[in-house]
Amino acid sequence: MIAGRSGGTVKRKSRAKPDPVKAWARRIARYRPNLQRDVMDGLASIYGRPAWERRLDPTSELVLTILTQNSADVNAEKAFEALRHAYPSDAEVVAAELGAGWGGAGLPPGAPPDWTAVEFAPIEELIDVIRPGGLAPQKAPRIQACLRRLRDERGDYSLEFLGEMPALEARAWLTGIDGIGRKTASIVLLFCFGLPLMPVDRHVERVAKRIGLIPPKASADDAHEMFLALLEPDEMYEAHVNLIQHGRRICHARNPAHEICPVAARCRVVNPKAP
């Protein structure tokens, strides 16, 4: 409250707090014009422009992504293969070319596991099956909870309906499941349907923060939203895949190879005042 002219008091109007995501996008546009474009073009000059292609059916993608949580991709592949062998199904063979953006050795083509058998497997048995993937005691109940939620709500295990929904609605549906965060949901929706979402993994986060595409202290959840505000929907897949490639090949966590980096001229690590 402040004193009014007449001696009474008037209420000070409280200012709405600016949306940090929109504020950041405005700041980049104003002070670092064309940053996104230059980064995309620089990365494309060495990694090319990956074309989106579905690699797995969405239920398999979701389970495989759960298996990768805090585990190496190659170990997640071993666990997924173990699921296929332990709970075989006679579903149609699915393409399983895990190429762009995937860090594992690649799954051989094959049918997804029998999801009914996975959902109803005794938990100790399922933990044993996926043990090669790491953190099996946490992941086995998470996988069963996902399958249960799907069957309860939809009557089967298909996630194809998500492709008909707007991106943020589809993401909200998936993150409504315990243990599924924005990164996992975004992977499923970007890779299975090409929906414009940005999975922010450790490589994407590290490279983007170094360049200054996102603020150094942005939370993982804010980082997701900032990418959506900074990039065009049709840039999301390429940006995700190429930022990951860059994190793996040049912008390593330790000793990044600045001297061969195609975006060094715009990177705030090399030059804290880079345009």
Ligand code: SF4
């Ligand atoms: S200049 Fe160095 S820190 Fe910046 S993106 Fe390139 S490799 Fe990473």
